[in-house]
Amino acid sequence: MVATSEAGIGGTDPRAAPTSKPRAEALATDKPPRRNDPVPQPLPFLLDFYPQEDPKFTRIAAFFDGLRKGWLTTTKCDADGTLSWPPRVACPTCRGEKLTWVELPRRGKLYAFSAVLGGAPLGMEQDVPFVVGLIDLEGSPLRIFSRIANVRYEDCCIGMEVVLETFDLPDGRIFYRFRPPA
Numbered sequence: 484m485v486a487t488s489e490a491g492i493g494g495t496d497p498r499a500a501p502t503s504k505p506r507a508e509a510l511a512t513d514k515p516p517r518r519n520d521p522v523p524q525p526l527p528f529l530l531d532f533y534p535q536e537d538p539k540f541t542r543i544a545a546f547f548d549g550l551r552k553g554w555l556t557t558t559k560c561d562a563d564g565t566l567s568w569p570p571r572v573a574c575p576t577c578r579g580e581k582l583t584w585v586e587l588p589r590r591g592k593l594y595a596f597s598a599v600l601g602g603a604p605l606g607m608e609q610d611v612p613f614v615v616g617l618i619d620l621e622g623s624p625l626r627i628f629s630r631i632a633n634v635r636y637e638d639c640c641i642g643m644e645v646v647l648e649t650f651d652l653p654d655g656r657i658f659y660r661f662r663p664p665a
């Protein structure tokens with residue numbers, strides 16, 4: 484039987500210094516090379532190594548083509564009619580890959596909302612605080628997540644009407660969000 488102590492299972496203080504020295508062979512003896520030049524400025528708006536807008540990398544590039552035309556689109560399964568959000572390359576119900584792009588309503592109502600006060604995604608740090616919400620699209624079974632623009636958290640309410648808007652990212656790409664109607 485193994486003897487236990489205060490520092491045994493469940494009793495270890497994570498702040499305590501390790502009692503045994505790490506094995507020397509497990510540690511690199513030299514430091515990794517360090518760049519002296521600054522990271523490219525400005526930082527990339529999104530860390531997206533395989534751009535979803537590019538049909539070379541994904542089969543949902545048509546979503547962004549639709550956005551450029553002002554359409555919010557998603558995929559619908561030809562076999563069983565499953566409407567997905569976000570767009571899929573295979574049906575989550577039957578795993579079929581025969582999907583059709585369909586346009587979604589550009590209008591909806593806030594089902595729930597919250598404010599981002601910190602820890603914003605890369606490129607959105609300057610926008611804090613901002614509102615995000617779940618939107619019930621008008622006449623659609625879909626409830627989608629989006630940033631809610633042009634409104635303060637204090638002025639939002641459940642059931643508030645919102646409409647789609649598209650916007651250009653600094654790197655030339657396009658994305659969408661919702662906002663109260665003008």
Ligand SMILES: [Zn+2]
Nearest residue numbers: 560563574577
């Ligand atoms: Zn299906």
